Amino acid sequence: MEMCKSVYEKIIEHSRREMPLEACGYLGGKGRTVVEAYSLTNIDQSGEHFSFDPKEQFDAVLTMRKKKQRAVAVYHSHPETPARPSQEDIRLAIDPEIIYVIVSLAAAEPEVKAFRIVKQEVTEEPVVVIDGLSTEEPENWEKQWNVKNSR
Amino acid sequence: MRLTINGEKKEIAPESMTVTELLIHQGVEMPDMVSVQVNGDFIERDAFDSKVVKEGDEVDFLYFMGGGHR
Numbered sequence: 001m002e003m004c005k006s007v008y009e010k011i012i013e014h015s016r017r018e019m020p021l022e023a024c025g026y027l028g029g030k031g032r033t034v035v036e037a038y039s040l041t042n043i044d045q046s047g048e049h050f051s052f053d054p055k056e057q058f059d060a061v062l063t064m065r066k067k068k069q070r071a072v073a074v075y076h077s078h079p080e081t082p083a084r085p086s087q088e089d090i091r092l093a094i095d096p097e098i099i100y101v102i103v104s105l106a107a108a109e110p111e112v113k114a115f116r117i118v119k120q121e122v123t124e125e126p127v128v129v130i131d132g133l134s135t136e137e138p139e140n141w142e143k144q145w146n147v148k149n150s151r
Numbered sequence: 152m153r154l155t156i157n158g159e160k161k162e163i164a165p166e167s168m169t170v171t172e173l174l175i176h177q178g179v180e181m182p183d184m185v186s187v188q189v190n191g192d193f194i195e196r197d198a199f200d201s202k203v204v205k206e207g208d209e210v211d212f213l214y215f216m217g218g219g220h221r
Contacts, residue, residue: 051217089218
């Protein structure tokens with residue numbers, strides 16, 4: 001999976017900002033390249049679990065559709081544990097089409113890894129961080145969403 | 152009937168079906184683990200068996216996304 005550097009940096013920054021809670025969101029892509037991160041609210045508000053807010057989830061997917069992107073991956077953070085799927089991650093990974101990205105902040109340097117999880121079988125997917133190709137300003141979606149939801 | 156499912160126009164053989172029937176038709180193995188909107192309105196899970204979709208409806212469904220680090 002290719003990921004624009006701006007997206008890579010954004011999901012790490014989001015994960016740090018949410019500490020000690022788990023951060024989560026979608027990664028929108030064009031082809032095989034992730035070009036935009038969509039930060040979502042972890043409605044569990046927990047450092048051990050995450051769940052997407054269903055309304056935000058629909059809003060993000062509809063926004064991606066308008067931008068001719070597709071939901072390539074979901075990401076979440078592990079504030080204190082390594083970047084590998086937990087038993088709970090595997091049990092709840094029910095969308096076979098999507099890639100699961102985990103950002104670990106357990107060590108001094110953040111670690112980002114990606115996995116396919118199909119019928120509870122886990123396969124690591126290499127993450128290639130690339131410069132450029134970010135077709136959208138990553139903050140735009142968040143700003144639009146915040147405005148809409150503050151009404 | 153013609154439906155728009157997750158943004159794609161599709162022709163579905165029955166003229167009407169419930170949300171649960173549609174999800175199964177679309178290969179969703181665990182209908183209890185998806186959120187559904189019909190024409191932009193959220194459908195509660197306990198209404199999946201009674202809500203009928205019809206010609207021209209726009210149906211979106213998304214898998215529950217969650218996990219944890221244990």
